[in-house]
Amino acid sequence: MRSSRLLIWFLVLALIGGGAFFGWRRFGAAPLVAVVEVKRGSVAEVVYATGVVEPTRWAKVIAYQRKRIIDICDCEGKTVKAGDILARLDDTEEKANVAELEARRALLKNDVDRVTGLYKLNAATKTALDQAITALREYDARIEARKQKLADLVLRAPIDGVVLKRDGHIGDMAGTGVNDALFWVGKPKPLRVDADVNEEDMPRVRIGQKVLLRHDGFPGQALEAVVDDITPKGDPQTKTFRVYLALPDDTPLRIGMSVEANIVIAARQSALIVPAEAVVNGAVDRVVNGVVARTQVKTGVRGVRLFEILSGLEEGALVVSPARPNLKNGARIRVSGP
Incomplete structure (x- = not known):
């Protein structure tokens, strides 16, 4: 009798354990993934570049001969006319x-x-x-x-303008290299950004495009420019093209500052958007009732973080983000978020 009871309890425990194991295999093994809701918003496709703020019209003054400075003007920040004497070298x-x-x-x-x-x-x-x-x-x-x-030992202003910067003092030896300028003379306004754009991005860059600038000295501040000119010849060494970005007169940026530039190639307002990291090879993993449904989508504007969806998804749908390459179509998952 006692042996029968022990056998019954053993069978009950086995059934419970087997059910728990089956439940773990059926439900507990499903991976936990993050999802986001497809919604509407703004998206922009940009070309990234870096550049330096420069006057639109300016010139360097460099000595023709390596000689000692015997006289130099105290004219930094002052207006000069073309031909005005800025410095004299030992003659x-x-x-x-x-x-x-x-x-x-x-x-x-x-x-x-x-x-x-x-x-x-x-x-x-x-x-x-x-x-x-x-x-x-x-x-x-x-x-x-x-x-x-x-x-040539008398250095003169090459153009009308303001002495933007002066390097050198009496007794210094004036150099003749491109990096040995003693004076920078130009107009303080208007300013522009001399930006370098990778050659593979150039087919998408056009004069008149809006540019969003960033500088660490102005966090969170909207700094804008416009593509004003493009050099016809690129640099085969750096594989870049020089693109000139016109700045508004009220820009807080100053001559010589380095900036990051995002040239806006295309932009949409109230577009259907998903995170860029959710799209892989033109498809997203849509989640329907806890099951993955791989869905082909057609994208429009492709931003750095967001993609516009033209077809394949509707507003409110849930998609896996970031995409999980190991997920299979039809797999059951557990959802975290949104």
């Missing part, structure tokens, strides 16, 4: 060179006068006279070249 050597050449020219001029007189008396040949004149003209050319070098 001691060039002045000595010009003086030496002019002394030699004086001797050659005397020689020309002497040979000319002899030629008139038939005491010198035409060849001798021509040689004397040629030698004089060669020295005239050499003197002119030296005088130009002397003049």
Whole structure:
């Protein structure tokens, strides 16, 4: 009798355990996934770029010769006219060179006068006279070249504008490289962003497109620009094209600031949208009564975080987001969210 009771209890426990195991296999093994609701909102497709704020019209002033600065204006932030003197470089050597050449020219001029007189008396040949004149003209050319070098030691404003920046002090050695500018002269307004865009994105960029800018110094502030011009030739080394973005006169951005730019290629308002991470190979995993239903969709504007859905889904539908590559069509799941 006791043995029978023990057998009955063993069978009951086995049935309970088997049911629990079946329930775990049937329900507990279903993966827990996050879902979002398809809704309407704004979406924009953008091309990313980086750039630097620059004046629309400006010029660098760089020394032609590596010489020491002997005088420099205190003119940063001040208005100048084209031709105004900004700095002088040490001209001691060039002045000595010009003086030496002019002394030699004086001797050659005397020689020309002497040979000319002899030629008139038939005491010198035409060849001798021509040689004397040629030698004089060669020295005239050499003197002119030296005088130009002397003049180049006076650095002048290349255009009308404001001295935006001055680098250098009396006693410094002026360099001649592209990165050795002593002055930046230009108009403080209007400003633009000189942006570099990857060559694969260029077919979508057009003049007149709106641009959204970002700078860490202005968090949360709307900074806008417009595509104003595009260089016809790209850089084969960096594989980028230079794109100029016009800034409004009231922009808080300042010359020399680095910015991130999002060029708006397309935008939609009140569009049917899903997270970009929910779409894989043109399909989403829709969830209906806890079961995955893989659904092909047609997308429109494709933003960085959101995609516009043109067909395949309706507002209010639930889709898996982010997509789970291991999910199979028809699989039962457990839902978390939205």
